[in-house]
Amino acid sequence: MEKELQKDNKELLSQRIEKQIEKLIRSGEIPVGGKLPTEQQFCEQFSVSRNAIRPALKSLSARGLVKIVKGSGVYVNEIDPRSVTEPIDLFFEMSNTSDLILHTIHMRQLVEPEVASVAALKRTTEHLNKLELNLQLMNNCPLFDLDKEAEIDREFHSTVSDAAGNPVVNLLMEPIYKLITKYKLPVFAKSEQLVTQEARDLMMHLHQSIFDAIKEKDGREAFFRMREHIKLTEVNYLKSLNTQ
Amino acid sequence: MEKELQKDNKELLSQRIEKQIEKLIRSGEIPVGGKLPTEQQFCEQFSVSRNAIRPALKSLSARGLVKIVKGSGVYVNEIDPRSVTEPIDLFFEMSNTSDLILHTIHMRQLVEPEVASVAALKRTTEHLNKLELNLQLMNNCPLFDLDKEAEIDREFHSTVSDAAGNPVVNLLMEPIYKLITKYKLPVFAKSEQLVTQEARDLMMHLHQSIFDAIKEKDGREAFFRMREHIKLTEVNYLKSLNTQ
DNA sequence: TATTATATATTTGTATCACAAATTATCTAA
């Protein structure tokens, strides 16, 4: 049962084969966890060599559709939610303009206040513990260790999102949180004139007030404190741009 | 100048090579548009065969980091924003549970009213024209052509997002809009009892009112009409689940 | 000189063959 490969010429053999195999997967013909035909079988079906099959499988593997196990076979992958945003991470990382960062901050302004509000209602004690620990870590973080500060900051917001209990929001916001690390790079490059104890105290105070609201299940309060916090984040970022 | 390959054994040769080459790219050592060494050169540098290099390059290509041009070479890719969400599309497509869809609808409730509000202030006449055309298309869409209706619906919301002028929001919301097509599948599977002219009229009326608000640059009105619309969307989806 | 056409060289894609390495299936012995 040899299969047809529509020859759109200009398209490589391995690419046409990749599309064929992808169809098998996306259509559900081969279920998740199921085993694909062996390279040999594909070779016969498509009447090509392994050198045409292997790049197709490798590409599908890199895209997360299949998992290749040496000595065993190729299996349809259960997609890992944590991996699907990696291309976005890369994109943000490589187009790291101030415009982009401002857009991400604006998106945070859209999403995070509401998220904090929902988190206040749905949070578990585990979330509270994690947030409390986070506040301590921030308190112990050296004033000039901006990388560590940013990482703790990221963790805080990521945890609040998690507490809101919407995995879709989590998934899509994570790449944005990862950018927090980049917020203060201009500051660091410029000088330490903006790295003050007051700025740190203000940030910590806002984190604390957000935490308190979430702890008290006060959604409205959490909403406004978060909005205030992100607004301050934007102001600080703009300030750091201007002093450059 | 042969390069070191730390042998974490268990990890394949081609995978270690892929990481090495990825470093060259992410570090910026080879700039965007720059040309990578040829397969031959890599073979010499790493003292391996082409069969170890080619899968590494193919994987990087599938992940969007490089572009392989037959007869020419391998080049560092300028990442295409439209492609970075493809893994998310696939993930949503393959984990198509009612829970997931509800979560996406909740995210829409978080984001879209604000987006509509901003769109009302920033929209261009091109956006208005596109939206107006969209309303006509919906008006001419047969009542029972649910696929077409969903596609027009998706286009409407996508355009409103675009009008808001935040590419990050656009990028991250697009995978969610693509799911609109799936909303009414349960309905279709069940029966046509929920496919009524009234429901269609109501939806069109809301689209129209959102459009009007955006046209009049009335952000507040756009906000509430959009909120109403998404709320209705959720109600309809829940209804369709219950009748199943 | 500048441009075009031709020829040559370079580079990636595919075909074979061979073997290594990991896994899976089979068989044997206790």
Add this chain to the structure above:
DNA sequence: TTAGATAATTTGTGATACAAATATATAATA
């Protein structure tokens, strides 16, 4: 029945050759 050894299967890598697309160099022409 179970444990261990053996064989078979399957993907990974090496090597060589050639096809196909592109890039470079050369030569011819205006």
